[in-house]
């Protein structure tokens with residue numbers, strides 16, 4: 472085991488969210504990188520409610536983002552890769568009502 476301190480710059484993955492830099496340790500999810508950089512909500516429902524990380528295990532679809540132009544990606548399930556261009560989800564894939572989000576149903580008194 473090495474006693475040398477690690478250089479954080481060499482052990483981080485760098486990407487962008489809406490053009491702003493995000494970063495995390497290798498193997499961490501896009502959602503983890505967003506949370507680590509202080510972002511809590513990264514898309515909105517039709518009603519304007521903010522959504523971000525909820526279940527963290529790929530079940531609720533609250534964390535949808537667009538990654539490198541591909542919409543409807545669950546940010547909690549995708550490891551951040553160097554140079555990724557991450558955007559907030561828009562359109563039908565970014566709408567919790569269209570995906571059956573549990574938190575959206577809870578807010579309406581359902582489920």
Ligand code: FES
Nearest residue numbers: 525527529532547
């Ligand atoms: S936070 Fe629930 S699917 Fe990603």
